[in-house]
Amino acid sequence: MNAPAVLSPRPMAGPAPSPVADTRLTVPGMRCAGCIAKIERGLVALDGVGEARVNLSARRVAVRHDDTLDPARLIAALRDLGFEAQVVGDTGVCADRTRGGADGEMRRLLRALAVAGFGMMNVMLLSISVWSGADGATRDVFHWLSAMIALPVLAYSGRVFFASAAGALRRGRTNMDVPISIGIVLAAALSLYETATGGAHAYFDGVVMLLFFLLAGRALDEGMRGRTRAGIGALLSRMGRDAGVIQADGSVRRMKAGELEPGMVMLVAAGEALAADGVVEGGSAMLDNAMLTGESAPEHAAPGARVHAGAINMHAPIRVRITGTGDDTAIAEIARLMDEAGQSRSRYVRISERAARIYAPAVHTLAALAFAGWMIAGAGWHQSLTIAIAVLIITCPCAIGLAVPAAQVVTTGALIRRGLLIKDGSALERLAEIDMVFLDKTGTLTLGELRADIAGLDGDAGAIALALAQASRHPLSIGLARALTAAGVVPAAVGAIVEREGVGVTGRHDGVFVALERPSTDGCDGPCVQLRIGADTHAIRFSDRPRGDVEATLDALRAMKLEPRILSGDSRAAVDAMAQTLRIPGEGGADPAHKLAILNDAKAQGRRPLMVGDGLNDGPALAAAHAAIAPGTASDASQQAADAVFTGERLFPVALAIAAARRTMRIVRQNLALAVCYNVAAVPLALMGRVTPLVAAIAMSTSSLIVVANALRLARVPRLPGGAAT
Amino acid sequence: MSVLAFLIPVALGMGGAGLVLFFWAMRDGQFDDLDGAAHRILIDDEDDVA
Structure with missing residues (x-):
């Protein structure tokens, strides 16, 4: 089951009983035994980590650690081990409760399913004897035994439906569980009456079997649900929680984000997240704005620059005069937009509900008509009621209840092995209806991180560059160090290393002056650093590479009659250049509200847009789109707003998701058609009063098996035109 | 009977x-973790980890 790992109650290692916290991380990239061992051992090796337990089915890690350990350190440790990771929800009580709730619901369904299965087997054992010719006293005893097994089973396992039906009726509405409950109760009552009066036909087997198949469908559906999208709170938690405010006497006092007011001046240290919007008053620093703009390159903020809550100060302390706090910050505005945009999606009506809305009244009318018809024909109330109940049983929506979730569960399982996580069944249904695609640029079409071009560095230069880069916390240095380490370069011995703010890192290697510094002339466009060794200089360029299979993916999307286009917050020039290379339309310079407006325009024209994006600035657009996909590197909020998350460096899962979703819906429609065909064939028999418990049992089980077998065809992932190896 | x-x-x-x-x-x-159980058997016990 896709339940998070349960931490075993083993005591923590180490004597210090400091407060313990549990953090759950989702790690989509793990898929083998080696990964489990690497992650568990790697995390436990960290200071303060008591226990790490991987759940491979759910692609999650549950970590028990000291309260003082920042979950960001766990993510960093996992990145060093080679895995992308995200914290799941908040570690707060509230998040735990919702998770426990979803988990508990699944367990409740499974228990009900197990009991129904037990009852079905034993009642069937007795029924087969009756069908094979037991009669007289033996038949009566077997019927009584069946009743003694079936009635407690119905009372226990049927609660799932009874509770839901009662809840709906109390609110004056009806749902699929109302006809199911009525059918179960009526059929059980009639069978009991038959048993008591020594009648020939008792439907205990049919009722318990019906319950079993319905619960199987319900449990599959629940397995699809799991991950909710109520994650706006997580977004706001990325804002700084408190800030150092400079007092009138020059001292600094920590204040909670809620106590900040416009006009105050806060001191933002390196590595700290801003707790409010403001204007830089003193100092200058590189700010990581990736959360807001999706732009991977840090931005330089000098006095006078506007800075936003949630941005992270990358290196030097700055003083910021607050202009907006709490709900007035740009990030809160995005959260509000996302919240509103997400409303439309929650109104989406799933195909099983649409089917139920037609199906349930039709079945009830039919059963009522059968009863009335036979009464008028003078059959007597007992026979008329028996026939009406046979109609209810034979039209039971087992096959329909299984048709949708079985297909969706199989597809989701196949896709997760391709690095694509689908959030729920409705996501698959909406993905299948997509008719246009908007793609963000940075982080979606491109990899979203600056890669150093280290081809020009020969062995010695590379070794020196690595030694210098390792000594600096500047983002470009970190990127360069990562690229060189990945290429297997070993750092050279460099002494007397000094980092000078805004200039670079200098040192001495074999008596030669070496430096990694800002380029002396603006020789290269884009981000770039200069490596100086004595009198020689090398320019090292940084660029954000496009994903390797962008062209193939776009071809596949075009082949599916979708119109891919770029919608990005980056500069128009950068977007136009990319759009031209890829030969697709593109629009740049779009802020979150503008993106949202474009999505809403498309929807107003009756289109069903797919949004693929990663940044927080894409958040509202992701939430508003008919369906949304985010890469695994996206911000938490974007992943929460998205219907599907893909991992790895390839873009192709986007095309694969749409193709798989369409194929799933084809199978779902086939399944529904099969279920209807079966009813069309079986209902006349029931109306004529020819349905015995034996016929009902055979019809019900074969139709359910056919539907499940048809769904299993989805286990193979589709091949796409233009898609290289999928 | x-x-x-x-x-x-x-x-x-x-x-x-x-x-x-x-x-x-x-x-x-x-x-709780069916896939994990299938794979864990392949992990060598180096030492007593979590």
Whole structure:
């Protein structure tokens, strides 16, 4: 089951009983035994980590650690081990409760399913004897035994439906569980009456079997649900929680984000997240704005620059005069937009509900008509009621209840092995209806991180560059160090290393002056650093590479009659250049509200847009789109707003998701058609009063098996035109 | 007939035992990570980790 790992109650290692916290991380990239061992051992090796337990089915890690350990350190440790990771929800009580709730619901369904299965087997054992010719006293005893097994089973396992039906009726509405409950109760009552009066036909087997198949469908559906999208709170938690405010006497006092007011001046240290919007008053620093703009390159903020809550100060302390706090910050505005945009999606009506809305009244009318018809024909109330109940049983929506979730569960399982996580069944249904695609640029079409071009560095230069880069916390240095380490370069011995703010890192290697510094002339466009060794200089360029299979993916999307286009917050020039290379339309310079407006325009024209994006600035657009996909590197909020998350460096899962979703819906429609065909064939028999418990049992089980077998065809992932190896 | 008085309780008892076993397994977390259990057997025990 896709339940998070349960931490075993083993005591923590180490004597210090400091407060313990549990953090759950989702790690989509793990898929083998080696990964489990690497992650568990790697995390436990960290200071303060008591226990790490991987759940491979759910692609999650549950970590028990000291309260003082920042979950960001766990993510960093996992990145060093080679895995992308995200914290799941908040570690707060509230998040735990919702998770426990979803988990508990699944367990409740499974228990009900197990009991129904037990009852079905034993009642069937007795029924087969009756069908094979037991009669007289033996038949009566077997019927009584069946009743003694079936009635407690119905009372226990049927609660799932009874509770839901009662809840709906109390609110004056009806749902699929109302006809199911009525059918179960009526059929059980009639069978009991038959048993008591020594009648020939008792439907205990049919009722318990019906319950079993319905619960199987319900449990599959629940397995699809799991991950909710109520994650706006997580977004706001990325804002700084408190800030150092400079007092009138020059001292600094920590204040909670809620106590900040416009006009105050806060001191933002390196590595700290801003707790409010403001204007830089003193100092200058590189700010990581990736959360807001999706732009991977840090931005330089000098006095006078506007800075936003949630941005992270990358290196030097700055003083910021607050202009907006709490709900007035740009990030809160995005959260509000996302919240509103997400409303439309929650109104989406799933195909099983649409089917139920037609199906349930039709079945009830039919059963009522059968009863009335036979009464008028003078059959007597007992026979008329028996026939009406046979109609209810034979039209039971087992096959329909299984048709949708079985297909969706199989597809989701196949896709997760391709690095694509689908959030729920409705996501698959909406993905299948997509008719246009908007793609963000940075982080979606491109990899979203600056890669150093280290081809020009020969062995010695590379070794020196690595030694210098390792000594600096500047983002470009970190990127360069990562690229060189990945290429297997070993750092050279460099002494007397000094980092000078805004200039670079200098040192001495074999008596030669070496430096990694800002380029002396603006020789290269884009981000770039200069490596100086004595009198020689090398320019090292940084660029954000496009994903390797962008062209193939776009071809596949075009082949599916979708119109891919770029919608990005980056500069128009950068977007136009990319759009031209890829030969697709593109629009740049779009802020979150503008993106949202474009999505809403498309929807107003009756289109069903797919949004693929990663940044927080894409958040509202992701939430508003008919369906949304985010890469695994996206911000938490974007992943929460998205219907599907893909991992790895390839873009192709986007095309694969749409193709798989369409194929799933084809199978779902086939399944529904099969279920209807079966009813069309079986209902006349029931109306004529020819349905015995034996016929009902055979019809019900074969139709359910056919539907499940048809769904299993989805286990193979589709091949796409233009898609290289999928 | 008398054989039924013996066989039916046996059948029910075996089914019931299976049911109780399933409930125990679920409460014990045996089904929490099916894929993981399949892979964990391949991990070498280097030392006593979590």
